Amino acid sequence: MTNLLDVKDLKMHFPVRRGVMQRVTGQVKAVDGVSFAIKPGETLGLVGESGCGKTTVGRSILRLLDPTAGSVMFDGTDVLAADRGELRALRRNMQIIFQDPYASLNPRMSVADIVGEGLKVHGLVKGRRAVQERVADLLTKVRLDPSYVNRYPHEFSGGQRQRIGIARAVSLNPKFIVCDEAVSALDVSIQAQIINLLMDLRDELGLSYLFVAHDLSVVRHISHRVAVMYLGKIVETASTKTLFEAPMHPYTKALLSAVPVANPTTKKERVPLTGDVPSPLSPPSGCAFHTRCPAVMDKCKVETPPVRDVGDGHTYVCHLEAG
Ligand code: SF4
Numbered sequence: 001m002t003n004l005l006d007v008k009d010l011k012m013h014f015p016v017r018r019g020v021m022q023r024v025t026g027q028v029k030a031v032d033g034v035s036f037a038i039k040p041g042e043t044l045g046l047v048g049e050s051g052c053g054k055t056t057v058g059r060s061i062l063r064l065l066d067p068t069a070g071s072v073m074f075d076g077t078d079v080l081a082a083d084r085g086e087l088r089a090l091r092r093n094m095q096i097i098f099q100d101p102y103a104s105l106n107p108r109m110s111v112a113d114i115v116g117e118g119l120k121v122h123g124l125v126k127g128r129r130a131v132q133e134r135v136a137d138l139l140t141k142v143r144l145d146p147s148y149v150n151r152y153p154h155e156f157s158g159g160q161r162q163r164i165g166i167a168r169a170v171s172l173n174p175k176f177i178v179c180d181e182a183v184s185a186l187d188v189s190i191q192a193q194i195i196n197l198l199m200d201l202r203d204e205l206g207l208s209y210l211f212v213a214h215d216l217s218v219v220r221h222i223s224h225r226v227a228v229m230y231l232g233k234i235v236e237t238a239s240t241k242t243l244f245e246a247p248m249h250p251y252t253k254a255l256l257s258a259v260p261v262a263n264p265t266t267k268k269e270r271v272p273l274t275g276d277v278p279s280p281l282s283p284p285s286g287c288a289f290h291t292r293c294p295a296v297m298d299k300c301k302v303e304t305p306p307v308r309d310v311g312d313g314h315t316y317v318c319h320l321e322a323g
Contacts (some may be wrong), residue, residue: 010070045219101161
């Protein structure tokens with residue numbers, strides 16, 4: 001099957017300026033050579049601690065940020081070279097659901113205006129009544145009462161607000177949605193409901209997702225494949241089953257250690273993750289994870305680790321060999 005989204009060697013470097021002259025004194029390599037692909041109907045989980053660059057990847061793909069280098073092909077269109085007209089068409093097909101359902105909805109706009117804004121901008125539905133009817137349909141789709149169309153964001157709970165954000169994202173019948181920490185701000189029980197809703201919508205509408213989260217347990221049920229990021233780079237990619245059952249990279253193993261097991265009698269190797277993520281302004285030499293890796297060797301401090309291919313789409317970046 002052809003890929004819907006193809007991201008190659010994506011880089012997003014932010015200049016660091018200092019002094020009265022605002023001279024550039026360094027670069028924060030927030031995203032530093034990230035590649036992956038997503039097929040129609042597929043969900044890729046993108047996981048890592050905060051500051052690893054995963055949110056920047058999501059925003060760069062949508063051109064909410066202008067990446068420094070790389071290529072992003074979406075459904076045959078070169079996203080990074082798209083002019084205003086092409087971008088407008090792309091925006092119909094590429095949407096985003098933000099993390100904070102409190103901050104991402106304008107408190108002065110009614111639900112009809114929030115969810116119906118895109119429909120009006122793209123001229124898909126004309127007239128107030130028609131917009132209200134379409135928004136009511138969309139509310140039903142996200143399992144909210146359609147009579148809520150004239151209410152305002154403050155009248156809803158966090159989970160309900162996120163459903164409004166989802167209704168807004170699917171309003172234009174997109175093919176692809178970046179879910180940017182879309183459930184991170186919600187209680188665990190609500191998280192499960194929203195993830196189930198996103199999975200149902202994916203099947204019903206044929207959507208593909210890039211599901212960005214810092215918590216591996218959150219991406220497990222929704223993702224077909226998972227990519228793990230550390231300091232601007234992907235360090236391991238595998239099918240969700242393989243990543244959870246046979247992780248190879250020490251960082252993935254450490255992240256998995258923090259995931260609670262359903263059966264408390266299940267034995268699990270614990271690899272505590274110590275220390276903070278180093279500054280992307282001056283990342284460690286060699287393998288960027290060497291300052292925190294329990295398996296660190298001398299060469300890890302000086303040599304860039306190779307990409308190792310375990311087969312079946314499972315790759316990891318490390319000096320440790322498989323097996
Ligand atoms: Fe650890 Fe070395 Fe592998 Fe990096 S290359 S993850 S430091 S073993």
